[in-house]
Amino acid sequence: MSKTQLPNIAVIAGGDSSEFVVSVKSGANILKAIDTKKFNRWLVQMQGQQWDVFQDEKKIAEVDKADFSFTCDGKKIKFDFAYITIHGTPGEDGILQGYFELLNIPYSTCNVHSSSLTFNKWFCNNYLRTFGIKMAVSQKFKTGETIHPEAIAGQLGLPLFIKPNAGGSSFGITKVKEVSQIKAAIEKAWQESDEALVEQFIDGHEFTCGAVRLGGKKVIFPITEVIPQNEFFDYEAKYTPGATEEITPARLPEELTAKCKKLTADIYDLCECSGIVRVDFILKNNEFYFLEVNTTPGMTATSFIPQQIAAMGSTLQTIITQIIEDKLA
Structure with a gap:
């Protein structure tokens, strides 16, 4: 040709x-x-x-x-x-x-339906929760809504994570340790999205796992263990060289590796995903708690997905070629 x-x-x-x-x-x-x-x-x-x-x-x-x-x-x-x-x-x-x-x-x-569902964290969380997927308890606040910090802390406890309902790369996210910080953190999240999510803090370790459907079969990538030097995996931790230790494949026992990969595969199917997707989790007491689905995950040279593809013994070119050829067929 x-x-x-x-x-x-x-x-x-x-x-x-x-x-x-x-x-x-x-x-x-x-x-x-x-x-x-x-x-x-x-x-x-x-x-x-x-x-x-x-x-x-x-x-x-x-x-x-x-x-x-x-x-x-x-x-x-x-x-x-x-x-x-x-x-x-x-x-x-x-x-x-x-x-x-x-x-x-x-x-x-x-597609349109799956992308819009997964991008809205509140909708996605509540949808997946009906299938028994474990995750933090959360509340949603629209821009301009009256905030009652004491009530929020009373219901969800402290510390809390406050983040935009729609958005990524950890923009607008705050770990809140005191009631006095709640209002400002919600207003910060509103700068990125017209809705803010206030989530219960789950004290555990972060893991992320990619997946793709190729030729009608799901391929689950090796899991990455995320160890930020900062208090949590914020924008600085994501994009500053050396600010986060990323270990692929993750140091997990076989049983937990299988559990995380199955959960990733289940979420991929439940959300009717297509293309390369990454699912983030927190591991606490040998249970994986769902954080979010990324349907256009970072693909920079140092991003998780390219790391996982390399650890799998494949190349980004190989995977991308097959995605394009599958969709053009």
Whole structure:
């Protein structure tokens, strides 16, 4: 097949959340992993209404949103597939997925329904809880709602985690140890999302596990053990070199490894996921407590998923190639 006949793959990065910079790094790493013998690769950076096509880090065109195409050197190029690496809106909450559904363009992630469910932590938690998935007790507060810190502390205890209901990369999250900190922490979360979650603190160790469906079969990646030097796995701990020790595969006995992988597989199915997904847990007294589902997880060179794929003896290029080929079939 000639270069001009190869499918045109758009790696989509950017977005409209605080995770823009992380997404751009993820997009660059995914772009690098696209097999150029099988696909033509293009980077599409989105922010608001500005959708631009980049090649060799230079903007070469604007995207025609009517059919997800662009014109270069007088030639119209239509994208055949969208690899979404936007963390946050509009790439992780179902909005972009709806656009591609309308245009009948295959894409890498969960569908509209699954993306919107998993992005809203409150909805996802309450849905999974009905299937017996263990997790922290939580309360939700909308922007501007009256806060009664003493009542919250009385019901959930201290310390607490307060975080945005929709968002990622630990932006807007606070570990609260005193009643006097609750109101400010909720207001901080409201800066990232119009709803804040106040969660009971579970004192345990954090683990994360990736999964993907390839050729109709689920592949569960090796588990990563997360040991932050900070008090919890905040933005600084995630993205500062040396701020967190990450051990893949995790130092878990066989029984707990199997338990975590089964839980990851169950959550993948219950949420009707597609593409690469990462599920985060806290382990306490040999029980895994669900934290959240990431349907467009970080894919930078040092992110968990690339680490897990390497530990599995595979490569990012191999996995991405199969995802694209499965969806294009």
